[in-house]
Amino acid sequence: MTKYLDVATIRQDFPLLTAPFHGKRLVYLDSAVSGQVPLPAIERMHHYEAYEHTNVHRGVSTLSQEATDSYEGAREKVRALLNAPSSKQVIWTRGTTESINLVAQAWGRQNVKEGDEILLSAMEHHANIVPWQLLAQEKGAKIKVIPMNDRGELILEDLDGLLTERTKIVGVTQVSNVLGTINPVKEIIAKAHAKGIPVLVDGAQGVPHMPVDVQDLDCDFYVFSGHKLSGPTGIGVLYGRKELLEAMPPWHGGGSMILSVTWEKTVFMGIPAKLEAGTPAITQAIGLGAAIDYLKGLSFDRIAAHEHALLQYATDRLKAIEGLRIIGEAANKASVISFVLEGIHPHDIGSILDHEGIVVRAGHHCAQPVMQHFQVPATTRASLAYYNDEADVDALVVGIQKVKDIFG
Amino acid sequence: MSDPRELYQQVIIEHNKKPRNFGKLEPCTHHAHGLNPLCGDDIEITLVIENGIVQDLKFQGHGCAISQASSSLMTTNVKGKPVEEAEQMVEEFRAMIRGSLDPTKDPNILGRLSLFQGVRDLPSRVKCAVLPWATLHSAIKGEDVTSTE
Numbered sequence: 420m421t422k423y424l425d426v427a428t429i430r431q432d433f434p435l436l437t438a439p440f441h442g443k444r445l446v447y448l449d450s451a452v453s454g455q456v457p458l459p460a461i462e463r464m465h466h467y468e469a470y471e472h473t474n475v476h477r478g479v480s481t482l483s484q485e486a487t488d489s490y491e492g493a494r495e496k497v498r499a500l501l502n503a504p505s506s507k508q509v510i511w512t513r514g515t516t517e518s519i520n521l522v523a524q525a526w527g528r529q530n531v532k533e534g535d536e537i538l539l540s541a542m543e544h545h546a547n548i549v550p551w552q553l554l555a556q557e558k559g560a561k562i563k564v565i566p567m568n569d570r571g572e573l574i575l576e577d578l579d580g581l582l583t584e585r586t587k588i589v590g591v592t593q594v595s596n597v598l599g600t601i602n603p604v605k606e607i608i609a610k611a612h613a614k615g616i617p618v619l620v621d622g623a624q625g626v627p628h629m630p631v632d633v634q635d636l637d638c639d640f641y642v643f644s645g646h647k648l649s650g651p652t653g654i655g656v657l658y659g660r661k662e663l664l665e666a667m668p669p670w671h672g673g674g675s676m677i678l679s680v681t682w683e684k685t686v687f688m689g690i691p692a693k694l695e696a697g698t699p700a701i702t703q704a705i706g707l708g709a710a711i712d713y714l715k716g717l718s719f720d721r722i723a724a725h726e727h728a729l730l731q732y733a734t735d736r737l738k739a740i741e742g743l744r745i746i747g748e749a750a751n752k753a754s755v756i757s758f759v760l761e762g763i764h765p766h767d768i769g770s771i772l773d774h775e776g777i778v779v780r781a782g783h784h785c786a787q788p789v790m791q792h793f794q795v796p797a798t799t800r801a802s803l804a805y806y807n808d809e810a811d812v813d814a815l816v817v818g819i820q821k822v823k824d825i826f827g
Numbered sequence: 828m829s830d831p832r833e834l835y836q837q838v839i840i841e842h843n844k845k846p847r848n849f850g851k852l853e854p855c856t857h858h859a860h861g862l863n864p865l866c867g868d869d870i871e872i873t874l875v876i877e878n879g880i881v882q883d884l885k886f887q888g889h890g891c892a893i894s895q896a897s898s899s900l901m902t903t904n905v906k907g908k909p910v911e912e913a914e915q916m917v918e919e920f921r922a923m924i925r926g927s928l929d930p931t932k933d934p935n936i937l938g939r940l941s942l943f944q945g946v947r948d949l950p951s952r953v954k955c956a957v958l959p960w961a962t963l964h965s966a967i968k969g970e971d972v973t974s975t976e
Contacts, residue, residue: 796890
């Protein structure tokens with residue numbers, strides 16, 4: 420534990436972390452893949468399914484009205500979390516990937532033309548690359564890249580030159596899922612706005628690690644996934660500037676998003692409904708709301724301070740291992756550590772650690788351009804959360820020693 | 828789950844460190860590229876097949892110890908064998924990894940390749956072990972690219 424959080428008590432809210440796993444203590448160092456869900460959020464979803472289940476925005480029944488209140492209440496919790504001006508600017512999606520696809524398709528198709536440029540950072544997850552490539556191919560637009568240095572920091576000196584009159588949007592991750600780099604998104608947004616260019620911030624790895632204020636950032640779009648924030652899978656968020664969301668055409672059509680339908684013409688509802696066709700992930704939205712309450716109870720400031728202290732501890736211990744190289748050494752990092760071991764492939768490391776009950780991610784982390792930059796086929800990644808402590812890091816160090824012993 | 832030490836035996840560690848028949852045959856009669864998009868294993872196999880015999884074969888590329896050692900041991904086992912026998916090994920190797928063939932009981936021609944039997948207990952690594960064999964199969968069939976996905 421650190422002086423910021425009482426991890427032993429927190430872990431009582433996570434049955435997976437306290438129950439034996441293949442006869443061992445589970446060391447979960449993979450929260451960047453998915454955050455564990457605390458019992459209060461699980462119980463809230465269980466209660467909804469058991470005692471409150473119906474559909475939302477349907478009819479006059481008390482049951483439906485109460486479900487709607489809970490569901491819209493979760494939207495308000497997200498609004499408060501991001502300090503968005505209005506909950507109407509919080510669009511539910513299935514996750515970060517769907518949020519970015521929504522922007523690329525609904526906003527992008529309307530605004531990106533042949534010869535235009537889409538500027539992305541060198542450390543984007545595939546979710547913030549591929550939707551833009553699809554759009555660029557369709558429109559004859561071009562993808563340009565903000566480069567990074569070998570510490571894994573964006574080279575901002577190059578940014579001004581890359582923001583041209585053809586640039587239609589900038590997409591940048593708040594925190595790299597591989598390198599842990601915390602990008603200076605506020606500065607990037609200011610520079611883009613100086614030239615009238617909107618910015619989408621991928622907050623999938625940002626919002627779990629730090630307080631987020633979309634008005635202070637002044638971003639145009641902010642996207643994240645519920646399951647990285649200790650909520651369930653299947654729910655995510657697109658925050659957007661009001662004028663941009665209102666000007667966007669619907670992406671999907673269907674129920675819930677219309678004012679009236681005739682064979683000749685459909686009149687759409689305003690935001691957020693216009694962008695949310697069909698029955699939504701009600702249980703998941705309510706569960707995410709409960710997860711946000713839980714994290715707020717711990718305090719995002721304390722979570723950030725705890726993770727920072729743990730990151731420092733883990734970095735020092737890992738660096739002391741001979742033959743281990745940390746990939747991503749930015750001055751400003753969140754608690755994500757990628758590393759390689761000389762002569763040992765990450766998948767072999769991952770399999771051996773797995774047997775020790777240590778869960779890490781081994782692979783390209785859906786960020787192949789980052790692997791190409793550092794000229795590694797893959798890395799092993801340990802990601803630390805508010806329910807991890809020094810004992811987890813110590814177990815990882817012992818596990819890595821075992822890997823080295825096996826490989827002699 | 829079995830102890831990974833049972834899988835990461837000395838032979839596999841050693842073949843990973845010093846892979847046999849590493850490189851590229853030019854000219855070759857058959858070749859294929861094998862990709863495991865999930866984890867990034869990437870190998871290329873080149874063969875010289877004459878009169879129905881695998882006269883020579885080499886592989887190159889990168890991947891984990893399992894896929895590298897599996898590739899290396901594949902080349903040493905297939906080299907000089909009739910194509911039918913190589914195809915039989917492909918089938919038997921796959922069956923062993925799937926768990927439908929037990930090399931300690933069922934008749935087979937796998938020989939030392941039975942070292943990889945432990946992979947069947949590591950479902951996430953099955954594709955790594957099978958990749959070179961799937962690629963060999965593609966090369967023999969005249970397909971350029973194969974994927975274990």
